[in-house]
Amino acid sequence: MIGADAIRARFARAMSEMYRQEVPQYGALTELVARVNARVLQDDPALKARLEAIGALARLDVERHGAIRLGTAAELATMRRLFAVMGMAPVGYYDLSVAGIPVHSTAFRPVDEAALGRNPFRVFTSLLRLDLIADVALRAEAERILAARRIFTPGVLALIGQWEGEGGLGDAEADLFVREALETFRWHREATVSAATYRRLHDAHRLIADVVCFKGPHINHLTPRTLDIDAAQAEMPLYGMRAKEVIEGPPRRACPILLRQTSFAALEEPILFLGEGSAGEDGCHTARFGEIEQRGMALTPKGRALYDRLLRVARDDGPEDVPYGARLEAAFARFPDTEDELRGQELAYFRYDLTDGASLPPGLSAEAPIGDLVRLGVVVATPMTYEDFLPVSAAGIFRSNLGGLGGADYAASADRTGFEAALGAEVLDECALYAALQDRSVADVRRCLRDAAA
Ligand code: OOG
Ligand code: NI
Numbered sequence: 001m002i003g004a005d006a007i008r009a010r011f012a013r014a015m016s017e018m019y020r021q022e023v024p025q026y027g028a029l030t031e032l033v034a035r036v037n038a039r040v041l042q043d044d045p046a047l048k049a050r051l052e053a054i055g056a057l058a059r060l061d062v063e064r065h066g067a068i069r070l071g072t073a074a075e076l077a078t079m080r081r082l083f084a085v086m087g088m089a090p091v092g093y094y095d096l097s098v099a100g101i102p103v104h105s106t107a108f109r110p111v112d113e114a115a116l117g118r119n120p121f122r123v124f125t126s127l128l129r130l131d132l133i134a135d136v137a138l139r140a141e142a143e144r145i146l147a148a149r150r151i152f153t154p155g156v157l158a159l160i161g162q163w164e165g166e167g168g169l170g171d172a173e174a175d176l177f178v179r180e181a182l183e184t185f186r187w188h189r190e191a192t193v194s195a196a197t198y199r200r201l202h203d204a205h206r207l208i209a210d211v212v213c214f215k216g217p218h219i220n221h222l223t224p225r226t227l228d229i230d231a232a233q234a235e236m237p238l239y240g241m242r243a244k245e246v247i248e249g250p251p252r253r254a255c256p257i258l259l260r261q262t263s264f265a266a267l268e269e270p271i272l273f274l275g276e277g278s279a280g281e282d283g284c285h286t287a288r289f290g291e292i293e294q295r296g297m298a299l300t301p302k303g304r305a306l307y308d309r310l311l312r313v314a315r316d317d318g319p320e321d322v323p324y325g326a327r328l329e330a331a332f333a334r335f336p337d338t339e340d341e342l343r344g345q346e347l348a349y350f351r352y353d354l355t356d357g358a359s360l361p362p363g364l365s366a367e368a369p370i371g372d373l374v375r376l377g378v379v380v381a382t383p384m385t386y387e388d389f390l391p392v393s394a395a396g397i398f399r400s401n402l403g404g405l406g407g408a409d410y411a412a413s414a415d416r417t418g419f420e421a422a423l424g425a426e427v428l429d430e431c432a433l434y435a436a437l438q439d440r441s442v443a444d445v446r447r448c449l450r451d452a453a454a
Contacts, residue, residue: 001167001168001169001170002168002169002170002171002173002174003087003168004085004086004087004115005087005110005115005118005119006174007085007086007087007169007174007177007178008086008087008088008110008115008119008121009062009118009119009121010174010175010178011086011121011178011181011182012062012064012119012121013062014178014179014182015064015066015182015185015219015222016030016064016222018182018185018186018219019066019219019222022186022187022288023267023288023290025239025240025241025264025267025290026221026222026290028239028240028241029224029239029241029264029290029292030224031239032232032235032236032239033224033225033226033232033292034061034224036226036227036228036231036232036235037060037061037226037227037228039228039231040227040228040231041057041227047227054382055117056117056385058117059116059117059118059119059120060225060227062119062121063120063121063224063225064121064222064223064224064225065107065121065122065123065124065222065223065293066121066122066123066124066185066219066220066221066222066223067123067124067125067126067219067220067221068123068124068125068126068185068217068218068219068220069103069125069126069127069128069207069210069211069217069220070125070126070127070128070151070211070217071127071128071142071146071149071211071212071217072146072147072422073127073421073422073423075151075217076125076127076422076423077422077423077424078152078157078160079108079125080108080423080424080425081160081164082152082156082160082181082184083108083123084163085159085160085163085169085177085181086121087110087115088108088109088110088121088122088123089108089109089110089111089428090106090107090108090125090423090425090427090428091106091107091108091109091111091387091388091427091428091429091430091433092106092107092388092389092427092428092429092430093105093106093414093416093419093420093427094106094107094389094391094394095391095413095414095415095416096126096391096394096395096398097129097132097410097413097414098391098395098410098413098414099391099392099395099398099399100395100399100409100410101207101395101398101399102128102129102130102132102133102205102207102208102410103126103127103128103129103207104126104127104129104414104415104416104418104419105124105125105126105127105389105394106125106419106423106427107122107123107124107125107388107389108122108123108125109121109122109123109387109388110122111428111433113437116387120387122387124389124394127419127422128207128208128211128212129415130142130143130208132410133204133205133208135204138200138201138204141197141200141201142201142208142212145192145193145197145212145213146211146212149192149215149216151184151215151216151217152184153180153183153184155176155180156177156180156181156183156184159173159176159177159180163177183216184216184217185216185217185218185219186216186218187218187219187269187288188214188215188216188218189269189270189271189272190215190271190272190274190280191213191214191271191272191273191274191283191285192213192214192215192274193212193213193273193274194273194274194275194281195273195281195283197213198213198273198283201213206402207398207402209285210285210287210402213285218287218288219288220287220288220289220401221263221288221289221290221291221401222290222291223261223290223291223292223293224292224293225292225293225294225295226292226293226294227294228294229247229260229261229262229292229293229294230247230252232262232292233247233262233292236262236264241264241265241290242264242265243262243263243264244262244263244264244265244396244397244400245400246262246324246325246396247260247261247262248260248261248262248390248392248393248396248397249261249390249393250296250307250311250328250332250335251325251328251329251332253296253332253335253337254337254338255296255297255337255338255339255342255383256294256295256296256297257296257297257299257303257307257335257348257386258295258296258297258298258299258307258386258390259293259294259295259296259386259388259389259390259393260293260294260296261291261292261293261294261393261396261397262291262292263289263290263291263292263397263400263401264289264290264291265289265400265401266286266287266288266289266401266402267286267288267289268284268285268286269284269285269286269287269288270282270283270284271283271284271285286401286402287401287402289401291397295385295386295387296383296385296386297342297348297349297383297384297385297386298348298349298383298384298385298386298387298388298430298434299347299348299349299386300346300347300348300349300431300434300435301431302345302346302347303342303346303347303348304431306334306335306347307335310331310332310334310335311328311331311392313331314327314328314330314331314332315327335347339381339383342383343371343374343381344371348383348384349383349384349434349435349437349438350381350382350383350384350438350441351381351382351383351384351437351438351441352370352373352374352379352380352381352382352438352441352442352444352445353379353380353382353441353445354378354379354380354445354448354449355377355378355379355380358377358378358379359378359449359452360378360449360452360453361376361378364376364378366446366447366449366450366453367446370442370445373445373449378449379445384434384437384438387430388430
């Protein structure tokens with residue numbers, strides 16, 4: 001039997017290969033990022049040693065996330081089963097309707113530390129919310145079109161069923177699974193609708209046309225992880241890429257937090273509409289792009305609330321004549337930027353480990369406050385990497401790749417219950433995952449200290 005981590009690694013590699021073929025600029029993007037990362041590691045041996053020590057160096061070169069947009073509840077439910085074969089579970093609920101985008105989303109990703117260390121591949125997965133289309137006739141038409149398509153091959157459905165029944169796949173079956181699963185994410189230049197239908201859906205929202213008019217949920221971007229997103233952003237034009245104007249997320253800091261993202265503009269690609277009677281009509285569609293991300297520390301709910309508040313300040317309350325980047329810097333001056341402060345004020349999650357060869361100083365108990373144990377050098381604290389996404393940033397990425405869109409103003413609100421009903425499962429709470437990991441590391445440290453003292 002081939003383990004889920006190995007299947008995920010094979011799939012991520014195959015997906016990356018396919019996307020490189022489909023969108024050559026993505027290949028250039030991965031080269032750019034590899035070069036920036038190599039330079040950062042060379043210039044900062046301490047960083048390199050730290051990444052190596054926590055096992056984060058090996059995953060860097062293969063680290064990617066992708067994104068897809070699904071049309072129906074049934075597609076989402078089957079997608080959950082498909083990702084389960086690769087050890088990926090739905091984590092987090094993201095409501096993008098507040099940003100004028102008619103979808104809600106989750107991220108399928110590995111959840112435990114060992115699996116993330118082996119291959120952290122994740123897919124930001126959105127479900128179209130047709131309930132947000134005001135035009136009832138158009139909504140019905142979109143539903144009809146979506147109900148008729150089959151985005152999974154019979155082969156992959158059979159293998160998912162087999163995996164569920166037997167709890168695993170053999171080597172050859174795993175390869176077959178990867179090949180068959182990949183078909184769902186492939187780009188098809190033939191639309192499944194006429195030019196007139198495409199235009200009607202496109203006029204309701206560009207995103208609706210992207211989801212409804214094609215055979216399947218083509219992967220719309222893949223994102224390598226960089227160690228210096230500002231350098232990568234600055235170099236994108238040298239590689240002929242039109243970079244998004246601002247980097248989404250927090251500003252550059254001594255202690256990076258959460259996630260910073262930028263992208264190159266979506267390509268205009270030729271498509272062929274379904275002909276009405278006669279031959280198909282040529283057209284074009286823009287949806288697929290490339291993105292770069294830099295990951296920082298995972299924040300506690302308290303840290304996240306501060307992040308959300310300062311981001312709002314930068315966006316809404318900053319002086320109009322000051323550029324966004326400067327407003328962001330100014331607002332985030334109020335966010336502590338040393339590991340000690342972030343830990344002391346419980347703004348970020350940390351993993352605690354016994355210092356090599358350390359033992360408990362006389363008079364101190366294994367149950368002493370963890371902060372004291374760190375201060376005395378008995379325990380080392382390492383910040384946890386944020387493995388998830390940010391709804392405001394995601395909306396910015398969506399928007400920049402849908403031709404600026406904007407305009408859509410949905411009265412609707414989050415519908416987590418509806419999303420989970422479609423998914424056929426609850427989404428995991430990302431904070432609970434980080435907190436459990438942190439708590440477990442503290443408990444392990446205390447147990448070791450107790451054992452050593454006994
Ligand atoms: C997803 C956009 C969001 C991210 O990294 O936040 C995203 C999409 O365009 O389908 O990928
Ligand atoms: Ni993305």
